[in-house]
Amino acid sequence: MTCIETEEQVHKRQLFNRPVASIECVHRSLEDYLDETDLDSPAIIWFDYTEPKGVTAQIERFARTIGTVPIGSILRITLNANPESLGKPDPKEISVEAEGEVSTDRAQKPTTQEWRLARFKERLGSLYPSGLSADGMTQKNYGKSVLRALKLAVEKEVLSFRDRRIVWALATHYADGQAMVTAALVVCQNEDDTVEELVTGWEFYTTTDAPHRLDLPALSTLERLTMESNADARVKMGFELPKSAMGENPLEVFQKFYRIYPHFSRVEL
Template sequence: MSAGGNIPYHLRQNKAIERNLFVDMLTRVGRYCNISDFRYIGFGGPFLEDFKHLHSALRISDMISLEMDTNVYRRQQFNRPISCIELRNESSDEFLSNYEFDSNKNAIVWFDYATTQIGSQLAELQQLVEKLAHGDIFKITVNASPVSLGCSNAGAKILEQRAAVAVNRFGEYGPGDILPDDVSTKKYPSLLLRALINSAKKGLSGDSGVVLYPLSAFSYSDGQQMLTFSGILLHEDEIGVFEDQTRLRSWPFFNECNEDPKSISVPALSAKERVYVESLLPGATADQILHDLDYYVGADQNVAKAEMSNFISFYRLFPWYSRIVL
């Protein structure tokens, strides 16, 4: 919230793809229940872009934005794009302490954390799930850069020291053992995902009536590596009907979180490159595209191939940015 109050999220392509994936997923969940009747609660930031997007795509008209930075809150009052957003000048912790969820109104809650305080964020997720009810949906975004664990001057033992810091910060939510390799840049999002799932399940430990049904998990980087995890609370005996009606298991990006988060990292293409690459899709492979271009876009050829493969998966959700005259 406050730490992210001045970040232009609306210009970050990987995050924009992830936002579009969230809407795509909610559209599919909408085959089972009427998503437009849900209340959306999240961190709006100065421009409230996510709120505008969810209202436009899903017709949600009951929304609450949380912002603890007073200056950003004032910007929100000026920038509020639609009248159905209730603006609150409070932190997520204050909100959870004071707010009573409506038993007759399902909720979608997205806590998009900009800070690196993973210990308090895990505790807050447990508190959130304790307050949610059957049919409610939550999404959590956290910093997944192992640099956030510190120890930048540890030399060859940096992973060992970061693993020790992770054990301390994760506390009761961490897995039984955290190995040095678990806090490498590649594997840290998977470790965080396990901790988030443990936190959500602890939030349900006092309610035998509902279970956690994971929906998606993505990692992406727009300056910092991030992890995002989504789930819904369901009665165990309705999971089969939910899967049949939503057909989420046929969604290419479904992740019941027994596997690593799917990476969202697409190449930084010029407008001309993008138009050319899209003209070859959906039939071309990453190898064919790179062969036709006769050069690669990325840190090296392996990275370029991986990012081009991601572009093939996500190009329909990839935003266009351009200058306009108002």
């Protein structure tokens, strides 16, 4: 296993915290590492990005890697999905819509979402998905808009190869301080359907068109234990858990993913 990190202090922290010495920590960019490393066997590569302004280059690099890795490799990418990263318009330059009411200057000025849509198009260039509306710039839908751009870039790249194709395996839209999306695919032999049959039978299988939404509020230990041990935790607790801007039902999300939902406790040894 190899961990590549560009920030020096993060790299040093990784060296300090690595659980086993066999993990190689490299202080470089992932792009440079891949350019100078020959992969002789299938690899699992995770492009873990957080910087929103470089999303176009990040998506393009991920797509190009499909053609350079050995068949059988798994590629995963994490991208920032916070629409506020597109910037904030001057309040004087936008119109306001709230609860069905609109400001009198609606015909002359764009809404915040329309303003963001224009910035999104500028940022993505040729990767901008056709038919995208201003509704795709809300907190709830922006992640899916980013995944649409990712899918478009991947599909364009795959057309250049006759020996391989891709199978989407997983896509998620989640919030861990700010909204993010991830997507994973398998690079397969063009005529081989074996991997696709295995992947589509996986209980967490999903594609970029319908990502899993992982959005839970911070839970106390008592709340978590109650939700794990009761079929109808809502009745047992007697209150509703808060929903976020993604609009998902937190109880339903917990029931589906509680086995892999992280839980941290202070332990003294």
